[in-house]
Amino acid sequence: MGRVLRRTVIKSLVVAGGTAALGACTTAPAPRAQPTAQPAPSEPATSKPATRKPATGKPAPAGTAPARSFAVRTEKLSLARGADRPLPTTIWRPDAGGTFPLILFSHGIEATPENYADLLTPWARAGFIVAAPKYPHTAAGVAEFNPIDLVNQPADAGYVITQLAKRGVGPIAAAGHSGGGITTLGLFAGNRDARLRAGVILAGRQIVQTPLTGASTPLLFVHGKRDRTVAYADGHAVYDDVTWPKAFLTVTDGGHVSTGPELRVIAATSTDFLRWSLYGDAAAKKRLPRDATRGGLATLANRL
Template structure:
């Protein structure tokens, strides 16, 4: 194990103390982050499409991937991951990653944003600033869906354990959801080839994982690094050496296994409270010559 990897592993151990010994956002001080057994099986994956607020000025088509067993929704309650696409993209173009998260025991909801998705009638990159609010609309919809007794997903969505993740403009969208006063249900974020937005990474702190290619010419590495430095909670940075804006998100490409392994470990840790996943994270993230991985302690952690 190299010096950088040893540093990451030891720092993650300290972050475990921070995460499990202190209150999570919105919870009374001193209450540990709740833990549950993370699934030890790989599920089959179901897919469902629906539209949030179809009659509004901003209807949101959403693709939902979820764990199944015997062609039905799997038994249990599964944490939710909101996944945001980049400019000119679509949810299904990220299925290589999102379906694997669903197979690991998460419900993944991916909206197609009205003015930045591929084929948008009125495309506008400036509309990204409105997308964090769209993300919250999706989460509120899922809260209602979980209570809808006649729906097959009712009772299977753990809407108190939500993470936000996204690529490129979707990474900025993700950062923009971590503003002051956000609901406590949003517990962690994954920013892939993105950066921060105004007001992002506000208190209370939340664990964040950044993923970025060191040769990204669309969103330079410096932008991701600046966002990483702004965070006040536990934060980790996975660098894809010599890679660009997102080729590492394609199954079979160099770095994909490390991105999948580290993001899945991160989600298991932050949404299930799986400490073994946190300890595995540096190992799953590291491949000499392909990735580097580092973890930073909170700049001012809350009192135990």
């Protein structure tokens, strides 16, 4: 890695006094699963959700997102992309038979997958398998902490997707918070993973301005207007440059970490987005504006 890029990475990722603020939504109560509701009016769709058959697994027929809320079970997988890159992965999955879409979730710097249970559990309840690897050099408690290793994480994420896809999954999305948002954007840029049908970027940005590549893919951006760790303007700049179907959820008084009612709005909105983009659920897309603005905590720019 060149010296200029290395300095850019360090400046972007190392916050004065440490990186605890780059962690996850750690203390919020688990958001309740969102009930199926009647669709609300919304602007006409300008693009169709991705319902193509993914590289592996079976596609979910359009419009058949589960109406029920599933019980959730968790499991641990001991994965590794080589001896020097252990990737222990936590899985949240519906406790039911059948094939479900997969979401690969990347944690923030000095966080762990478990820190995000209050967001990932509602996704699993709604009918998604969520796989969250613990990255070897940016997670909390690792022996050799190195934020520059973010540049290697898109390849780690792709490896985990491959291992889960062998089990049989439906369409695949990637999501991540903070440093995990950087990782997620990497999967749509220089490390493009052609299997991805959607992406959710929470409080993320790009380290180096790199155009997104590959097939047009729906993206949902989520960012707190008062984020002092990853500037709101930096997150919005990526959104502005994207020409694909996209939406931007602005948490009006939100910081880098969202909890309580704000997190419930994020969970509901992202679930709507994933139900539409991975299951082809048109009603979920119509609910997006209403769920995003519930309680007046956030606003939504919607170009999906």
